[in-house]
Amino acid sequence: ETGVTQSPTHLIKTRGQQVTLRCSSQSGHNTVSWYQQALGQGPQFIFQYYREEENGRGNFPPRFSGLQFPNYSSELNVNALELDDSALYLCASSRGGTGAFGITDTQYFGPGTRLTVL
Amino acid sequence: AQSVTQLGSHVSVSEGALVLLRCNYSSSVPPYLFWYVQYPNQGLQLLLKYTTGATLVKGINGFEAEFKKSETSFHLTKPSAHMRDAAEYFCAVRANNAGNMLTFGGGTRLMVKP
Numbered sequence: 296e297t298g299v300t301q302s303p304t305h306l307i308k309t310r311g312q313q314v315t316l317r318c319s320s321q322s323g324h325n326t327v328s329w330y331q332q333a334l335g336q337g338p339q340f341i342f343q344y345y346r347e348e349e350n351g352r353g354n355f356p357p358r359f360s361g362l363q364f365p366n367y368s369s370e371l372n373v374n375a376l377e378l379d380d381s382a383l384y385l386c387a388s389s390r391g392g393t394g395a396f397g398i399t400d401t402q403y404f405g406p407g408t409r410l411t412v413l
Numbered sequence: 414a415q416s417v418t419q420l421g422s423h424v425s426v427s428e429g430a431l432v433l434l435r436c437n438y439s440s441s442v443p444p445y446l447f448w449y450v451q452y453p454n455q456g457l458q459l460l461l462k463y464t465t466g467a468t469l470v471k472g473i474n475g476f477e478a479e480f481k482k483s484e485t486s487f488h489l490t491k492p493s494a495h496m497r498d499a500a501e502y503f504c505a506v507r508a509n510n511a512g513n514m515l516t517f518g519g520g521t522r523l524m525v526k527p
Binding site for chain 1: 457517
């Protein structure tokens with residue numbers, strides 16, 4: 296069974312640029328969630344994708360957007376990068392979606408992408 | 414809305430000593446509760462979870478946690494610390510009507526002294 300993978304592992308961008316981060320979900324999982332983890336803090340929920348549609352969003356501006364593909368892999372796009380966007384971006388995959396979730400549904404996290412904005 | 418508070422951003426114990434990491438939550442509906450561990454430069458690994466049923470939950474690496482509804486707590490314990498337990502630990506809550514969104518605490522860094 297292949298776990299959650301993310302690419303790239305590290306990325307350096309300058310303020311105002313755009314970035315795309317990628318995530319491959321674990322086999323059998325159809326839901327992908329993205330989290331931002333600033334240095335020294337806990338992860339914060341950005342949004343979730345289920346069957347190629349956004350299914351829940353945290354308190355992040357519209358310049359954070361995403362996609363999910365038919366194979367359930369996902370992309371996180373951030374436009375007009377700001378210095379405060381520097382963080383570890385974590386992707387998590389799980390089974391489930393809208394409506395009744397299985398109570399044993401668990402999110403499995405990838406290793407993250409470290410984004411530095413200069 | 415739900416929130417999580419982890420008391421103590423840093424906890425230091427001696428090898429072989431009891432580990433106790435504290436987590437209190439608030440949730441307007443019955444919560445699902447999780448503990449994750451993060452080793453340096455890595456993602457999050459699930460230690461254990463509480464959904465329903467038995468309130469004492471056993472996880473990997475000898476960790477366990479007890480859900481206490483009256484105290485809104487879900488503290489993580491391990492009887493005897495090992496050097497390899499040194500890591501960052503995160504408590505998270507998911508309300509059972511909040512889709513799959515996890516709300517995390519700020520984390521507790523566990524240091525283990527030889």
